[in-house]
Amino acid sequence: MFNGREFYREENLPYIDMYREDLIKISDIVSETEGCTCCKDKVELAKFFNHTGKWILKMASLEEKLNKEYFTAKSFEELREENAELYREIQPEHYERSYANPCYAVKVFGNEIGALLSAVYVKYREYIGLSFKHKIYRMAEYNGLFVDMFSAIRGKAVDYNALKALLVELETKNVKRDYIVKLKEGYCRDYDFYSEVFSTGDLTDLRYLFSFGEPISDNEIKTARFLNSYDEEKLSILAESIAAAYESGFIRDNKDMSKRSVVRLIYSLGQERLLKFIDLALQKRKLNSFVCMVESTEVNKQYSYDHRFDNALYLDEAYAKLVEVSYKAAAESSKHFLKDYSGILLVEKFGEAPYSPLSKKECLKLSETQNALHMKIRSMSRQLIESYTPETETSFCIVAFPSPEIGEHFEEIFADICRINMLDSKHYEAIQQSIIDALDLGDYVHVKGCGNNKTDIKVKLHELKNPAGETNFENCVADVNIPVGEVFTSPVLKGTNGVLHIEETYLGLKYKNLMLKFEDGFISDYSCTNFDSEEENKKYIEENLIFPHKTLPLGEFAIGTNTLAYVIARKYDIVEKLPVLIIEKMGPHFAIGDTCFSFAEDTPVYNPTDKKEIIARDNEKSILRKTDINKAYTNVHTDITLPYDGLEFITVVTKTGEKLDLIRDGRFVLAGTEELNKPFEE
Secondary structure, three states, X not given: OOOHHHHHHHHHXXXXXXXXXXXXXXXXXXXXXXXXOOOOOOHHHXXXXXXXXXXXXXXXXXXXXXXXXXXXXXXXXXXXXHXXXXXXXXXXXXXXXXXXXXXXXXXXXXXXXXXXXXXXXXHHHOHHHHHHHOOHHHHHHHHHHHHHHHHHHOOOOOOHHHHHHHHHHHHOOOHHHHHHHHHHHHHOHHHOOOHHHHOOOOOOOHXXXXXXXXXXXXXXXXXXXXXXXXXXXXXXXXXXXXXXXXXXXXHHOOOOHHHOOEEEEEEEOOOHHHHHHHHHHHHOOOOEEXXXXXXXXXXXXXXXXXXXXXXXXXXXXXXXXXXXXXXXXXXXXXXXXXXXEEEEEEEEEEOOOOOOOOOOOOOOOOOHHHHHHHHHHHHHHHHHHHHHOOOOOOEEEEEEEEOHHHOOOHHHHHHHHHHHHOOOHHHHHHHXXXXXXXXXXXXXXXXXXXXXXXXXXXXXXXXXXXXXXXXXXXXXXXXXXXXXXXXXXXXXXXXXXXXXXXXXXXXXXXXXXXXXXXXXXXXXXXXXXXXXXXXHHHHHHHHHHHOOOOOOEEEEEEEEOOHHHHHHHHHHOOHHHOOHHHHOOOOEEEEEEOOOOOOOOOOOOEOOOOOOEEXXXXXXXXXXXXXOHHHOOOOOEEEEEOOHHHEEEEEEEOOOOOEEEEEEOXXXXXXXXXXXXXXXXX
């Protein structure tokens, strides 16, 4: 059986001698630059190499010590302090004077050299993860870069192009190998680094949290303690409902689950006890799970935001072509395990305060040409993975739970979110069918905001040629997206016009007064009020919502029906802290990008209640797959929700002009949906 650690060990072997030799050289560089006694005309550069060299040596020493005994020989508090120390430099209070901060690096070294060295320094910050996984081969390569860069500036004029060339050489050296590792880590069950950390250990001994090499905050610690004390029967029922939802996704979309058997899991640290129960529930369904990624509380969101375009240093036509060739070769060599991949099950956490980053001119940006190349690589990657793990044979499931950072009512909120996540799908299915029956009478749907909300948009629907056997909307309950509660469609683009306005929303980043104007289904204009200048606001939307495109289509229109979730969110005042997964069930939502049926449009899908086929699986953009697949997909899908209290009405308008209200003044008014208003009355 393949083993991830064995792979790392084998990959390390050819690098061991070079690794040891370069560590000696780096030690010498640290000594030489101590007190800036060398490079007297380059004092700040000497400080950079001294500081970075010490970090490299520290990580090398840590890597050598790390083993299972390391985490049992130290106390919880010792491990906690060590973990905090690893990430202290990039904490907001220290980040202002870190080389990882492009503003500081540019201030010290100038525009080009500063931006370059900041991006390079971040590569050495990644040594934390490399050390914990014992990826010596990767550390060896970057150690070599460090030595070569120091040689390039020692006793010579500083040449930006020469330093950049060294980085480019390294980033393009082993692209195929790196993609093979990426595929193994992401899709191969036998390559599971994470599960073994906790699967056989004692979860009540929270020292296990520090063995992942991720930042551990009070959120992860409190979550683990809470779940360790959580009633076992309740946890089992919860896990069973999540596994059943994953299975239901196959049934809903008319897919054969028996073709593939491996489910990859992503979760947040502290949730391990829940994950154990989920794994058992999946096994009952003859599915084998493995953890491909763990997440934890980000130390500093500005840090990751500042470096999102560092690939601008080496992204060009040659690199894009190298990625394409390498990725294809890596995928072909990995097909023996890709064929078993069934889908992903993501257990999210939420509760953090919405974050709006600073926009810094010092950060690296992609040029227009690079932007197009980035989009080309994304499209190629999606199509390539699709060819080995087709949407017609795979599925997914996403569920979310609060973390302690949500506030003092964490335990009550957790209980209420569990209640929301386990609502009766069959009950909602019947109510939602009434909404679908009304929507299917329409030529378009008119959505208008109330009060200060400026939303006023008409969403064009597909024509039903056989209303007795066809429908536009999918009756979505608690399967791939938990919790229950929406009906959705892929709108016709031509004829979809108007304005969507959200006064405040959190889509990974915070947006204030987000305004999107649609013309024939595509975004034609946009604005927000996060920053003082219109230019900054437009750039913020371009880089974080529309990127890497110039515009996006309206890929999905949906109406959320989970009024209980809405009332609970208002009760605890946590609307802005909820994930999109829950928010999208709390009013109409509009997804910019691809439809919900992308790459699976040709697979017939039927609603469970009326057995009608959902024919709205394509739009004018996705249908381009018939002639040029590269023009059909955006590889983006971002749900934007207008909450009930921002609504004046949602009205179905027929071809004859007849109007039928679904929602009026934030309440459901359609016959058959009255029960949805009950949570408002409680």
